[in-house]
Amino acid sequence: MIKYKLICKDCNIKFDSWFASSNEYEKLKKRKFLNCHSCNSLKVEKTLMAPKLINSKTKYETKFNTVKYQKIKKTIKNYQKFIKNNFKYVGDNFAYEARSIHYNNKKKSKGIYGSASTQDLKELKDEGIEAQIFPWVEDKEN
Numbered sequence: 001m002i003k004y005k006l007i008c009k010d011c012n013i014k015f016d017s018w019f020a021s022s023n024e025y026e027k028l029k030k031r032k033f034l035n036c037h038s039c040n041s042l043k044v045e046k047t048l049m050a051p052k053l054i055n056s057k058t059k060y061e062t063k064f065n066t067v068k069y070q071k072i073k074k075t076i077k078n079y080q081k082f083i084k085n086n087f088k089y090v091g092d093n094f095a096y097e098a099r100s101i102h103y104n105n106k107k108k109s110k111g112i113y114g115s116a117s118t119q120d121l122k123e124l125k126d127e128g129i130e131a132q133i134f135p136w137v138e139d140k141e142n
């Protein structure tokens, strides 16, 4: 069971109503079975949850996201380490270097990494050169 505070848009009265689920609320509303206890108007809406409830939820999610972000950051850093050890850094020349590998058929050349604009990536893709986009965390410790 779920309790909603409903508000009537016509007479502005607020009242609590119980539903089996949030789906049931939507279903009853669609079938026009929801009406105001005071004036019978069908313009009945759910009110927002109490602000206190929203605040505590937001706080919880922020904390959760920070933990999640730290984990992702660690994964990214591990990848970065791998890339740094196995690929050649070409900086902003990525598009140029990628083309040179592609057109000169340098199959034995080391993989490269660097930065490219979205326009560069689009053009490379049009030319049949695949590039992986990877999130990069700037590491101030190094």
Ligand SMILES: [Zn+2]
Pocket: 008, 009, 010, 011, 012, 013, 036, 037, 038, 039, 040, 041
């Ligand atoms: Zn009403």
